[in-house]
Amino acid sequence: MMADSGPKEVAVIGNTELTSAELDNNIKNTMVEIEKGTSLLRKMEISVAEAEKRTGKNTVNMQEIYTVYLIETRPVDALTEGITPDSLWRRYSEFELLRNYLLVTYPFVVVAPLPEKRAEIVWHKLSADNMDPDFVERRRVGLENFLHRVASHPVLCNDNIFYIFLTEDKDWKEMVYETGFQAKADSRLKAVNAAFRVKNPDGRFTELKHYSDELQTVLSQLLRVRARVADRLYGVYKVHGNYGRVFSEWSAIEKEMGDGLQSAGHHMDAYAASVDDILEEEEHYADQLKEYLFYTDALRAVCRKHELTQFELEMVALDLACKKQQKEELVTGTVRTFSLKGMTSKLFGQETAEQREAKLQVLEQQLKEGEEAVKEKNTESDEFVKTAWVDIERFKDQKDRDLKEALISYAVMQISMCKKGIQVWTNAKECFNKM
Amino acid sequence: MFNASMPTSPGSMVNQCKFEEDEESDSKDIFITVDNPESHVTAIETFITYRVLTKTTRSEFDNSEYEVRRRYQDFLWLKGKLEDTHSTLIVHPLPEKFVVKGMVERFNGDFIETRRKALHKFLNRVADHPILSCSEDFKVFLSAQAWELTTYKKQGPGFLSRMGETVRAVANSVRGVKNRPEEFTAIQEYVEDFSNKIGSLDKVTQRIVKEQKEYLEELKEYGPTYTLWSGSEEELAEQLKGVAGCIERCCKETEEQVGHLSDTLVPVLHEYVLCAETLKAVLRRRDNIQAEFEAKNEALATKKVDRDAESSDLGFVWGSLLGKNPEEARHQRQERLDGEIEELKEEIDKLEDRVEWANNALKGDWGRWQRSMRGDLKSAFLSTAEKNVDYYEKYFIFIHTQITVSL
Numbered sequence: 131m132m133a134d135s136g137p138k139e140v141a142v143i144g145n146t147e148l149t150s151a152e153l154d155n156n157i158k159n160t161m162v163e164i165e166k167g168t169s170l171l172r173k174m175e176i177s178v179a180e181a182e183k184r185t186g187k188n189t190v191n192m193q194e195i196y197t198v199y200l201i202e203t204r205p206v207d208a209l210t211e212g213i214t215p216d217s218l219w220r221r222y223s224e225f226e227l228l229r230n231y232l233l234v235t236y237p238f239v240v241v242a243p244l245p246e247k248r249a250e251i252v253w254h255k256l257s258a259d260n261m262d263p264d265f266v267e268r269r270r271v272g273l274e275n276f277l278h279r280v281a282s283h284p285v286l287c288n289d290n291i292f293y294i295f296l297t298e299d300k301d302w303k304e305m306v307y308e309t310g311f312q313a314k315a316d317s318r319l320k321a322v323n324a325a326f327r328v329k330n331p332d333g334r335f336t337e338l339k340h341y342s343d344e345l346q347t348v349l350s351q352l353l354r355v356r357a358r359v360a361d362r363l364y365g366v367y368k369v370h371g372n373y374g375r376v377f378s379e380w381s382a383i384e385k386e387m388g389d390g391l392q393s394a395g396h397h398m399d400a401y402a403a404s405v406d407d408i409l410e411e412e413e414h415y416a417d418q419l420k421e422y423l424f425y426t427d428a429l430r431a432v433c434r435k436h437e438l439t440q441f442e443l444e445m446v447a448l449d450l451a452c453k454k455q456q457k458e459e460l461v462t463g464t465v466r467t468f469s470l471k472g473m474t475s476k477l478f479g480q481e482t483a484e485q486r487e488a489k490l491q492v493l494e495q496q497l498k499e500g501e502e503a504v505k506e507k508n509t510e511s512d513e514f515v516k517t518a519w520v521d522i523e524r525f526k527d528q529k530d531r532d533l534k535e536a537l538i539s540y541a542v543m544q545i546s547m548c549k550k551g552i553q554v555w556t557n558a559k560e561c562f563n564k565m
Numbered sequence: 566m567f568n569a570s571m572p573t574s575p576g577s578m579v580n581q582c583k584f585e586e587d588e589e590s591d592s593k594d595i596f597i598t599v600d601n602p603e604s605h606v607t608a609i610e611t612f613i614t615y616r617v618l619t620k621t622t623r624s625e626f627d628n629s630e631y632e633v634r635r636r637y638q639d640f641l642w643l644k645g646k647l648e649d650t651h652s653t654l655i656v657h658p659l660p661e662k663f664v665v666k667g668m669v670e671r672f673n674g675d676f677i678e679t680r681r682k683a684l685h686k687f688l689n690r691v692a693d694h695p696i697l698s699c700s701e702d703f704k705v706f707l708s709a710q711a712w713e714l715t716t717y718k719k720q721g722p723g724f725l726s727r728m729g730e731t732v733r734a735v736a737n738s739v740r741g742v743k744n745r746p747e748e749f750t751a752i753q754e755y756v757e758d759f760s761n762k763i764g765s766l767d768k769v770t771q772r773i774v775k776e777q778k779e780y781l782e783e784l785k786e787y788g789p790t791y792t793l794w795s796g797s798e799e800e801l802a803e804q805l806k807g808v809a810g811c812i813e814r815c816c817k818e819t820e821e822q823v824g825h826l827s828d829t830l831v832p833v834l835h836e837y838v839l840c841a842e843t844l845k846a847v848l849r850r851r852d853n854i855q856a857e858f859e860a861k862n863e864a865l866a867t868k869k870v871d872r873d874a875e876s877s878d879l880g881f882v883w884g885s886l887l888g889k890n891p892e893e894a895r896h897q898r899q900e901r902l903d904g905e906i907e908e909l910k911e912e913i914d915k916l917e918d919r920v921e922w923a924n925n926a927l928k929g930d931w932g933r934w935q936r937s938m939r940g941d942l943k944s945a946f947l948s949t950a951e952k953n954v955d956y957y958e959k960y961f962i963f964i965h966t967q968i969t970v971s972l
Contacts, residue, residue, distance in 0.1 A: 344797045353788040359787050369776055372769040380762040383755055387625035387939055394946070507686065530800040537804045541811065545964050551957035559950035565943040 170287035171278060174213050176296060177202050178274035182219070197220055197266055199273055203296050218299035220245065225273060227306055228295050231401045232286060233428075234311045237435040238518035239286060240525040242279035243424030245272025245417075268417060275421070285521070321434045324441035332515055336437045338522065342429040349423040353416060360409050371402030390565035397558040404554070408547050415543065418536040422529060429525070432518050439514050443507040450500035457493045460486060595621040595692045597707070599685035602677050603634070612636050615681055617688065619707045625699070631708045637662075639706065640684055642718060646702040647691065652850040653927040654697060655934045657690035658839030659683065679832060686836070690937075696926075716754065743859050746924070752931060753848050753881040760841035767834040774831065777823045781816060788812035807967045814963045818956050824953045832947040837938065842935075852922045858916040865909045872902040 170176075180200040188194045198219040205213040225244055232241050249265050277296070280286045291309065294302055377395030381388040601616035614634040621629060640659055647656050660683035688707075689696045705717050788809045797803035 212899070341797060345794075348790060348794045348797065352787075352794065355783065355787045355790055359780070359783045362776065362783050365776040366773065366780055369769060369772050372772075373766070376762055376765045376769060380759075380766075383758045387943070390943075533801055534804055537801070537808055540808065541964050541968050544811065544815075545961060545968075548957040548961035548964070552954055553959065555950050555953040555957065559947060559954065562943060562946045562950055565939065565946070 132540065170281040170293075173206055174281070174296075175202075175206055176202050176274070176277050176281055177189070178270050178277065181270045184221075185306075197269075199270055201277070201296060216297050218297075220295070220299075224295070224303070225276065228292065228316075229276075231291055231306050231309065231311045232280070232289065233431060234315045235289070235291075235309070236285060236516055238432065239283065239521050240425065240428045240432055241286070242276050243421060243428060244276055245269045246420070246424075250482075268413070272417065272421075284524070304358075316435070316438055316542075321438055324438040325434060327440040327517055328437045329444055331437055331440050334519065335515075338429060339433040342426040342433070346423060346426040348427075349419055352420060353423065356412075356416060360412060364405055364409060367405035368402050370398050374399035374402065386394045387565040389562070390561045393564075394561035395556050397554050397561065401551075401554045401558075404550050408543070408550075411543050411546075412540075415536055415540045418532065422533065425525075425529070429522075432522065436514060436518060439507075439511045443504070443511045446500070446503045446507050450497070450504050453493060453497050453500055457490065457497060460493065593693075594623050595619065595698065597683055597685075597688045597692055599688060602681055612638075613677060615684060617707065625704060626708065628708070633707070633710065633714075635706070637684075638681070639714065640687065643691075643706045644687075645703060647697055647700060648846075650700060651926065652703070652854070653847055653923040653930075654694070655840075655843060655847055655927075655930045656697065657687050658836060658843050659687055661839070682832065683836065692931075709886050740856050740860060742856045745852065745855065748928070749848065749851065749924075756844045756848065758839060760838075760845070763834060763837045767831075767838050770826065770830055770834055774823060775825055777819060777826070781819045781823065784812060784819065786814045786951055788816065807970070811960075811964050811967055815960055818960050820928065822952060822956045824948060829952075830945050830949045835940055836892060840934075840938070842915060851923050851927055854916075858913065858920050861909060861913050861916055865906065865913060868906050868909060872899060872906065 169499070178199050179202045181197050182200070183195055184198050185193060185195050198221045200214070200217055200219055202217040203213070205211075222244075229241060229244055232239070245310040249262075280292060286292060291302075291306055294305060374395040374397075377391045377398065381391035381395065385389060596619070598618045599615050600618070603616075604612050605612055605614060614636045617631075617633050617635050619626075619631040644656055644659050647654075660680045691700075691703055697703065704713065709717060771841075791805045791809035791812065795802040795809070798805060
């Protein structure tokens with residue numbers, strides 16, 4: 131797709147159709163990178179082993195309680211060199227800093243999301259309190275998952291800041307800031323502006339943006355309804371616990387039915403208690419879906435970066451086209467389009483030959499610079515599209531694999547719930563028979 | 566004083582035999598169905614009648630088949646008559662006049678069906694009862710045409726005599742029974758406890774139904790989100806639709822299960838809540854009968870004391886005021902008191918029989934009631950447990966198939 135404005139010869143903008151040769155090439159490159167990087171995870175075992183509460187003073191010098199997480203690393207096996215067992219404590223904000231650094235430094239990568247800062251979509255039993263041990267535990271698992279994602283990413287796993295995050299607890303923050311990544315970050319305003327004004331984004335990115343919006347909407351809805359369903363299921367199971375209590379009391383006044391009632395009551399108690407495990411397992415499934423809900427942000431970030439790059443290219447190309455046009459006008463002396471210059475020359479007469487020559491020279495220089503800029507931006511844009519799309523394909527495969535597995539395990543959870551139900555009610559039936 | 570070990574009267578002995586005989590009568594000779602509710606609109610009211618169809622080989626019936634239409638009021642009348650005539654027998658409860666919470670509409674389809682089933686059960690329980698099924702009122706209920714029934718209803722103890730009964734009953738219940746036999750106290754304690762437990766079970770079950778229905782509502786929203794999601798996916802579309810299908814199946818099974826609970830367990834528990842009230846009433850009536858007997862005994866004792874006492878000064882003065890000879894006055898007084906004592910003794914004999922009969926009737930019926938209670942509740946809970954196993958099994962098989970097919 132070409133830019134509309136101005137004459138041809140402007141740089142190629144987006145490339146929506148990769149030839150199959152180019153596709154193959156991309157895949158080969160990715161594979162090479164994987165081997166080159168040799169996913170850090172192959173060499174090093176990473177775990178977020180524990181969580182602890184600490185107290186300290188925050189930035190406004192007030193007492194606060196926060197949680198820290200123990201990151202342990204060790205070599206995968208005895209043969210691995212260069213890795214020594216290590217451990218250090220990090221808090222959530224440090225993970226956030228790491229992630230922001232990665233986002234800025236590798237804008238073409240779909241960077242794995244962090245687990246929730248606050249418990250958002252909960253059902254009633256789970257407390258929305260950040261200090262709640264269940265929440266902290268699930269966050270620990272989420273943070274470990276994040277580290278694994280980064281460590282197994284073909285590009286990210288090679289990052290030094292990441293490596294130091296895992297292995298050095300002193301001065302890590304300073305090192306991150308020293309990279310100057312914050313300066314490289316694109317302002318939100320710039321990105322939004324670009325999103326509105328870009329003329330020819332790569333169609334695939336537009337599609338991807340739509341997809342991530344859709345996925346975000348549907349996953350939010352799904353997670354919300356699931357939480358409500360969990361709530362209701364909890365209610366159903368727990369009320370059966372009342373049967374347990376009443377059967378037990380009733381059995382005390384019955385002679386023939388006493389035994390049957392008593393044991394049936396026990397099974398009702400077991401039934402009511404079983405829902406806790408069932409829902410805990412389901413929470414794990416919900417967390418898997420949540421990760422992909424949060425991934426949509428990362429997808430959109432990549433799309434925005436593309437729009438920005440593309441927009442910048444378009445601006446530079448437009449500028450070049452303008453300059454060329456100006457040169458033409460100057461050379462031929464014709465005024466094609468309305469301009470103030472044209473008006474003034476009509477009013478005040480033409481310029482002198484020297485003036486024209488001077489102007490021409492300036493323009494020539496600008497044209498040369500402009501062409502350089504366009505070439506640069508073009509390369510940048512191409513590079514970006516290429517590398518981003520490789521990572522997006524990687525992400526898509528990962529997503530399909532992970533979610534397929536999650537869905538299957540969800541179905542297996544349902545089966546397990548059925549088996550438990552069959553067992554409890556068959557037992558209860560036996561007891562009722564004895565009544 | 567009433568003594569539990571008094572010899573039984575011939576009448577009560579016969580009844581006891583009957584109870585033992587009719588344990589498991591497979592020779593059922595009367596079949597009743599209640600069906601076909603119809604709405605009737607008149608100028609003053611709208612009401613529902615039910616068809617009562619009877620097939621019987623019993624000799625006291627002229628025909629072998631009867632078809633009549635009866636309304637709820639008629640059932641109420643029958644129950645009242647049965648309780649009046651056999652005050653210490655346990656009559657199966659009728660469904661309530663109105664259901665306060667849940668269904669307010671008297672003409673709501675579900676309400677009518679639930680009521681029809683309960684009325685059907687009521688008549689069949691009466692038919693199964695060895696004594697109640699012989700009742701003349703029962704026979705008339707089953708066989709008389711509408712206008713015949715109206716006429717028959719008008720007969721029977723008048724308003725005043727019924728008032729008298731009520732007043733007596735109230736008076737006796739205020740007085741209270743003094744020497745209730747241990748076994749009836751035990752029964753009363755049991756009934757108290759049972760009433761509590763069955764009431765709790767009723768509430769718990771209704772709560773379960775409510776929670777299940779709310780669960781179902783959420784499930785109905787849940788499944789479609791997977792279908793919606795599948796629209797955005799390529800590789801995952803099959804699996805997502807598979808999950809949506811599973812959830813849909815879960816909805817279907819849950820709906821069935823809730824229906825079963827509402828049809829099978831809820832009505833039975835509710836019936837026994839009403840039964841508990843019936844039992845309390847029966848025990849009260851038994852107590853009243855004994856109280857009346859005790860009261861008369863006390864009156865007798867007082868009269869005897871009166872007669873055997875020396876004439877009081879007051880009596881002597883009274884007699885002399887009337888110009889009577891003190892000797893004559895005393896003699897007349899003695900004679901009068903003797904007569905009254907004889908009358909009292911006769912009444913007491915009758916009351917004693919009555920107490921005897923009431924106690925035996927209750928004792929016999931009590932065993933019978935316990936057996937049907939156990940049978941009814943056992944079968945209701947069994948059915949519920951079976952249905953729940955069925956629910957999980959069906960859902961299990963469905964998911965299993967889905968996993969192999971699309972997931």
